[in-house]
Amino acid sequence: MTMNEIQLLDAIERYIRGEMRSDERLQFETLRKSNAEVDQLVVEHTLFLQQLNHFGGRKQFRSALNDIHTDLTEQGKIDSMKLKGGAKVVYLWKRYRRVAAIAASIAGITALGISALVWAFAPKNNSQTEVLGRKLQAVEKAQRDANAEVKQLKSQLNTKPIEFKSGGTGFMIDGKGYIVTNAHIIRKSKNIFVINSRGGEYRTKVVKMIPERDIAILKIEDDNFKPVTALPYAIRKSSTDVAEPIYTLGYPRNDIVYSEGYLSAKTGFNGDTLTCQLGLAANRGNSGGPVFNKEGEIIGVISARETEAEGVAFAIQSKYIFDAIDELKKDSAYRSLKLPVKSSVKGMAKQEQVKKVLDYVYMVKAD
Amino acid sequence: MKPLSDERELLKGLANSDKKAVETIYLENFNTVQALIINNNGSTDDAKDIFQEAIIVLYEKVRSGSFELHCRIKTFLYSVSRRLWLKRLQQQNRYSAPGDSLEQVVTVEEYxxxxxxxxxxxxxxxxxxxxxxxxxxxxxxxxxxxxxxxxxxxxxxxxxxxxxxxxxxxxxxxxxxxxxxxxxxxxxxxx
Incomplete structure (x- = not known):
């Protein structure tokens, strides 16, 4: 019986799972008896598969438990805290905290929070605003995402794998492969990948970083990438009216997520012209995502949110994308770069718009 | 109190990760454990963590096949949760002997x-x-x-x-x- 290692492992797995025909099984058992190495492999692999099964089983069960917990909480069947003695302080403090948050958003304490905004655009964190980059380290990746990555990494398989630590959203601003995202997502990362909603994954390099405005421009440098002739949306140069409905697409998790809201202030606190304020539920991972108005024009780049008041996010105004591009174009290598100024989805229903623009919003992963 | 046959059915369901059974066990026991944790310096998040870990202990036990429960599910989950929580409090140096309420406790050190x-x-x-x-x-x-x-x-x-x-x-x-x-x-x- 001669086999290569792959076939041997295959046989061992079928043996352990009891998938062998009786004659094959007999033959295999003979081999096992006569060859100590094979026998050792069977023992070791049985243990290993057991461990792997435990792992998978517990993981699945855990997620089922979390689903049940969420369901029961939503139905109001659990979480009816019966409070006795010692818990009072905790309870009161919790309640106080909640009340304080509500009071803050009503009574204008929020405005104090906004003053901290300026800091949020520096890469460091601030207690009032929270930069929305998503920690990806332990995030399970959707299987289809792996599609392109398989090709990408096949050759490097035996080298050290890249561990992605930071993630967010980005969007294309030029069909040749230029993508805008937040500088705080990229920081000093060396390996930056973008993934579109179909799972296509491309390696990029940073061509421009403007940390003080929290803008980074990436360029896809990947043989698998096919340039796009025209982007469906425009990037708006002038500002937008307060109360105008807006929406965003981003990757707070592995799937692209849509959320909508309105522009609540043209500027940040104290007339800070760098930012605008949005009434929008943003999550970690929405950072770097495009803010569209109803015409399908990008009016900003999501960057931070209020931690005290729910549903408040901040965006860098889109005119600063133009500034960044102007800077970049001083380098002759990027002279041909052109921002889209005409939206072809204008007047379409929102669902139709989203369908068209979806393909150009990317998940950004950085190590 | 439920007849023991019901409990056996629930355990069987749990072993097969049957959603209805898991949900029933969750619903019938979570609040008791949550009260225990919260009355002993814990938060609702701690309660969720500890309770889920206790269910996992039970789940992995019943799946192993050789397990027989010598007390009610409620008693078991409560005892395991209590043990897990004591351990965590000790690790965090926040230990204070939990005032055991009316709940029954069995020894679970072996698990x-x-x-x-x-x-x-x-x-x-x-x-x-x-x-x-x-x-x-x-x-x-x-x-x-x-x-x-x-x-x-x-x-x-x-x-x-x-x-x-x-x-x-x-x-x-x-x-x-x-x-x-x-x-x-x-x-x-x-x-």
Whole structure:
């Protein structure tokens, strides 16, 4: 019986799972008896598969438990805290905290929070605003995402794998492969990948970083990438009216997520012209995502949110994308770069718009 | 109180990860455990953590097949939760003897040790898998955890055929085993 290692492992797995025909099984058992190495492999692999099964089983069960917990909480069947003695302080403090948050958003304490905004655009964190980059380290990746990555990494398989630590959203601003995202997502990362909603994954390099405005421009440098002739949306140069409905697409998790809201202030606190304020539920991972108005024009780049008041996010105004591009174009290598100024989805229903623009919003992963 | 036959049915359901059974156990026991945790310096999040860990202990016990429960599910979950919470309080130096209320408690130390061993093993496997990186992680998860067959995997990962996917899976598996066993052998030497 001669086999290569792959076939041997295959046989061992079928043996352990009891998938062998009786004659094959007999033959295999003979081999096992006569060859100590094979026998050792069977023992070791049985243990290993057991461990792997435990792992998978517990993981699945855990997620089922979390689903049940969420369901029961939503139905109001659990979480009816019966409070006795010692818990009072905790309870009161919790309640106080909640009340304080509500009071803050009503009574204008929020405005104090906004003053901290300026800091949020520096890469460091601030207690009032929270930069929305998503920690990806332990995030399970959707299987289809792996599609392109398989090709990408096949050759490097035996080298050290890249561990992605930071993630967010980005969007294309030029069909040749230029993508805008937040500088705080990229920081000093060396390996930056973008993934579109179909799972296509491309390696990029940073061509421009403007940390003080929290803008980074990436360029896809990947043989698998096919340039796009025209982007469906425009990037708006002038500002937008307060109360105008807006929406965003981003990757707070592995799937692209849509959320909508309105522009609540043209500027940040104290007339800070760098930012605008949005009434929008943003999550970690929405950072770097495009803010569209109803015409399908990008009016900003999501960057931070209020931690005290729910549903408040901040965006860098889109005119600063133009500034960044102007800077970049001083380098002759990027002279041909052109921002889209005409939206072809204008007047379409929102669902139709989203369908068209979806393909150009990317998940950004950085190590 | 429910007849014991109902309890046996619930345990059977739990062993098969039957959603209805798990939900029933959850619903019937969560509030008691939550009250225990909250009345002893814990938060609602702690309660969720501890309670879910206790259910996992029970789940893994009933799945092992050789397990027989000598008390009510409620008593078991409460006792395990109490033990787990005491341990966590001790680790955080916030220990204060919990005022045991009316709930009945059984000794669960025997499960504790096995559970901790399992936790350690779970973490080793998790770390090893996360250490793999892509595409290995997704590839092995698809085959070994989601039990997809090689043809499906080859198609969804963009391999030209199942044999190519199998080769790739083999390489990934060898790496995973190497990482896992390096930790596993270390971990067991310590004891």
């Amino acid at each position: 504790q040790e096995a559970h901790e061993q399992r936790n350690a093993e779970f973490e080793m496997m998790e770390q090893a898998i996360n250490h793999l990186g892509e595409p290995c992680k997704s590839l092995l998860e698809a085959y070994y955890l989601q039990k997809q067959n090689m043809q499906v995997i080859a198609a969804s990962f963009g391999y030209t055929n199942a044999d190519n996917a199998k080769n790739q899976k083999y390489k990934c598996l060898m790496r995973l085993k190497k990482i896992f066993f390096a930790q596993y052998k270390n971990g067991n030497d310590d004891e």
